[in-house]
Amino acid sequence: MTYNEIRKVFLDYFKQHGHKIVPSASLIPEDPNLLFTIAGVVLWKPELRGERPAPAPRVANVQKCIRAGGKHNDLEDVGFDNRHHTFFEMLGNWSFGDYFKEEAITMSWEVLTKVLGLDPNRLVITTHHSDDEATEIWKKLTGKDAIRLGDKDNWWAIGDTGPCGPCTEIHYDMQPDMIGGLPGSPEEDCGRFVELWNNVFMTYDRDANGNLTPLPKRNIDTGAGLERWAAVLQNKLDNYDTDLFVNLKRAVSDLTGVKETETNKPSFKIITDHLRSVGFAIADGVIPSNADRGYVIRRILRRAMRHGQILGHKGGLLSELYPALVTEMGDTYPELKNNQQHVVEIIRNEENSFTDMLQNGMKLLESELPNVNNGILPGDVAFKLFDTYGFPLDLTQMILRDKNIKVDVNAFEKCMNEQKERSRADTRGTKLLWESQTDLPATIDIEKYETKTDKPATVLSILRGEEFVKSANENDEVEIVLDHTPFYGTQGGQVGDMGVFKIDDNVVMNVTETNRVGGLVVHKGVLTSPINVGDEVMPEINQQNRQQIARAHTATHLLQAALRKVLNEDVEQRGSKVSPDSVRFDFSFGRAMTTEEKQAVEDLVNEWIKSDLNVTHEEMDIDSAKKRGAMALFGEKYGDRVRVITAGDVSCELCGGTHIYHTGEIIKARINKEKSISSGIRRITMSVGALAE
Numbered sequence: 001m002t003y004n005e006i007r008k009v010f011l012d013y014f015k016q017h018g019h020k021i022v023p024s025a026s027l028i029p030e031d032p033n034l035l036f037t038i039a040g041v042v043l044w045k046p047e048l049r050g051e052r053p054a055p056a057p058r059v060a061n062v063q064k065c066i067r068a069g070g071k072h073n074d075l076e077d078v079g080f081d082n083r084h085h086t087f088f089e090m091l092g093n094w095s096f097g098d099y100f101k102e103e104a105i106t107m108s109w110e111v112l113t114k115v116l117g118l119d120p121n122r123l124v125i126t127t128h129h130s131d132d133e134a135t136e137i138w139k140k141l142t143g144k145d146a147i148r149l150g151d152k153d154n155w156w157a158i159g160d161t162g163p164c165g166p167c168t169e170i171h172y173d174m175q176p177d178m179i180g181g182l183p184g185s186p187e188e189d190c191g192r193f194v195e196l197w198n199n200v201f202m203t204y205d206r207d208a209n210g211n212l213t214p215l216p217k218r219n220i221d222t223g224a225g226l227e228r229w230a231a232v233l234q235n236k237l238d239n240y241d242t243d244l245f246v247n248l249k250r251a252v253s254d255l256t257g258v259k260e261t262e263t264n265k266p267s268f269k270i271i272t273d274h275l276r277s278v279g280f281a282i283a284d285g286v287i288p289s290n291a292d293r294g295y296v297i298r299r300i301l302r303r304a305m306r307h308g309q310i311l312g313h314k315g316g317l318l319s320e321l322y323p324a325l326v327t328e329m330g331d332t333y334p335e336l337k338n339n340q341q342h343v344v345e346i347i348r349n350e351e352n353s354f355t356d357m358l359q360n361g362m363k364l365l366e367s368e369l370p371n372v373n374n375g376i377l378p379g380d381v382a383f384k385l386f387d388t389y390g391f392p393l394d395l396t397q398m399i400l401r402d403k404n405i406k407v408d409v410n411a412f413e414k415c416m417n418e419q420k421e422r423s424r425a426d427t428r429g430t431k432l433l434w435e436s437q438t439d440l441p442a443t444i445d446i447e448k449y450e451t452k453t454d455k456p457a458t459v460l461s462i463l464r465g466e467e468f469v470k471s472a473n474e475n476d477e478v479e480i481v482l483d484h485t486p487f488y489g490t491q492g493g494q495v496g497d498m499g500v501f502k503i504d505d506n507v508v509m510n511v512t513e514t515n516r517v518g519g520l521v522v523h524k525g526v527l528t529s530p531i532n533v534g535d536e537v538m539p540e541i542n543q544q545n546r547q548q549i550a551r552a553h554t555a556t557h558l559l560q561a562a563l564r565k566v567l568n569e570d571v572e573q574r575g576s577k578v579s580p581d582s583v584r585f586d587f588s589f590g591r592a593m594t595t596e597e598k599q600a601v602e603d604l605v606n607e608w609i610k611s612d613l614n615v616t617h618e619e620m621d622i623d624s625a626k627k628r629g630a631m632a633l634f635g636e637k638y639g640d641r642v643r644v645i646t647a648g649d650v651s652c653e654l655c656g657g658t659h660i661y662h663t664g665e666i667i668k669a670r671i672n673k674e675k676s677i678s679s680g681i682r683r684i685t686m687s688v689g690a691l692a693e
């Protein structure tokens with residue numbers, strides 16, 4: 001039976017047994033405590049608790065899952081055994097207060113032995129040591145004595161708190177010729193027995209103190225890994241030798257020109273597994289970044305690139321393989337196809353930015369290997385790889401794994417903490433240094449609203465380290481003040497621009513951050529050629545990044561207007577952070593918003609985006625602005641001349657930030673989270689544009 005057929009057989013069986021079939025939910029879970037959807041049951045936390053009605057008493061689905069980062073993490077094992085994946089599909093059936101142990105057990109036995117025809121003699125059962133009922137049901141149904149195990153093996157919980165309960169697992173004997181290896185025995189990881197199905201009897205809700213309270217009803221939650229079923233049904237010892245993976249591995253071979261061998265097998269496994277996690281996660285809206293799930297995806301992608309490098313491959317890897325994933329899985333998961341161009345672009349950008357760092361980082365690592373003592377790589381080397389070459393710690397660990405070298409993780413973490421301290425001190429330090437430059441004229445930055453300038457700017461001052469210098473060289477990290485600039489310096493919650501300085505069309509500096517210190521706009525970045533005070537440069541902002549910031553800023557105004565409409569007119573902004581395509585908005589409001597309210601606010605913002613309202617940017621004196629009814633920020637001081645940003649007739653605010661001209665440019669808005677940050681103040685995070693899509 002092929003991989004894709006198994007899904008259908010499973011769902012057909014449960015459909016015939018009265019289950020409503022629901023589609024897989026997103027990999028980005030509703031539950032803010034989880035980075036990714038780690039099991040089908042994640043969707044049903046409120047239903048199990050009786051907080052939301054279930055779509056039907058019996059439900060089944062096939063759920064895409066990622067277990068990487070966080071409590072459920074399989075990342076480190078992928079590639080080095082036969083059955084770990086970061087991305088996998090979970091077959092699951094649920095009963096919400098409907099059938100319980102007997103029927104659940106009977107159905108799973110019937111599916112495995114009758115529908116799929118597995119040999120009952122090769123199936124082994126485990127139950128929780130406290131669970132006589134399940135143990136007796138098994139005995140009556142199959143004549144088998146279940147192996148009774150403790151919480152580690154036979155108790156299942158989504159997280160530290162929430163629904164949980166005892167479970168019973170069905171294992172398959174992959175290699176009856178082997179000796180030992182039974183579940184619960186010291187050799188259980190030898191690969192002889194593989195868990196095929198977990199039936200959880202969701203009975204309790206665990207609170208933060210570990211107390212168990214019975215759930216309103218007794219429920220069933222089951223989960224089975226499709227990849228393992230495929231291996232068993234196709235008589236393979238290794239999940240990665242089943243049809244779907246064989247096809248994906250062929251694509252890797254075609255791309256790299258390398259055939260799979262015993263030695264390079266881990267690389268083939270890692271690349272095909274990571275292709276699925278990265279591809280599916282980005283198609284569901286995750287963007288590689290330095291935080292949270294974005295960082296997990298970045299790490300996975302970088303691990304894959306390292307294995308591309310082991311196979312001698314240069315250039316795009318997962319971006320080139322993505323079409324093969326769409327061929328294999330795009331019919332079942334149309335989101336892969338619908339977002340194809342966007343996903344490939346994001347992967348390609350990410351790959352481009354890491355390619356050189358990977359090469360150079362590997363050179364550094366290899367040059368350090370002869371100095372390794374007692375099989376321990378010093379923490380500062382791992383830190384340099386992280387800080388300068390973007391090697392996540394787990395990537396360095398993976399590279400060293402087959403050389404039997406470990407990283408001194410404590411020393412690595414010490415370096416990380418020291419760097420955090422330094423950068424805090426740096427920001428304070430350079431700010432003071434700039435403040436001491438009282439002779440420097442305030443930067444003329446009115447061009448920030450035009451987004452560009454056509455006349456070169458003069459370098460007025462260069463700060464390198466803690467020293468103001470007349471000239472600085474290639475690779476120096478510097479801060480520069482010009483006489484005029486189109487760069488927006490972080491202010492009023494809006495992050496500053498990124499971009500470049502050019503001389504004669506050649507880039508001389510990559511500006512990664514722009515800040516304001518008093519009247520000065522300070523450009524921070526790294527020089528790519530020497531620069532002197534008095535030089536003339538063309539400052540050019542990264543227009544795409546600016547557009548993403550501008551649309552997020554206008555969206556913030558719409559969000560405030562929508563909150564005032566849906567909640568009440570007293571809602572007031574208390575702070576905000578506007579970044580590329582993302583918004584953090586703090587406002588005064590005394591309680592949590594309901595799901596309906598959040599939806600109504602999001603709908604209203606999207607309605608205004610759809611109507612493509614005109615956004616006007618006008619400068620006027622403060623009295624005229626007040627007469628217009630422009631909203632001002634609580635506690636903020638304004639000068640005599642102010643800017644007024646109006647979106648159709650829905651929003652009119654005093655604002656010095658940069659904005660778009662039509663609300664349609666925002667494309668889409670999505671509220672991600674709403675939570676309390678202090679008494680009477682709530683925080684909403686919202687994505688817009690490509691991120692929201």
Ligand code: SER
Pocket residue numbers: 038039040041092156198199200221222223224
């Ligand atoms: N939630 C259980 C598991 O993930 C059964 O679905 O194993």
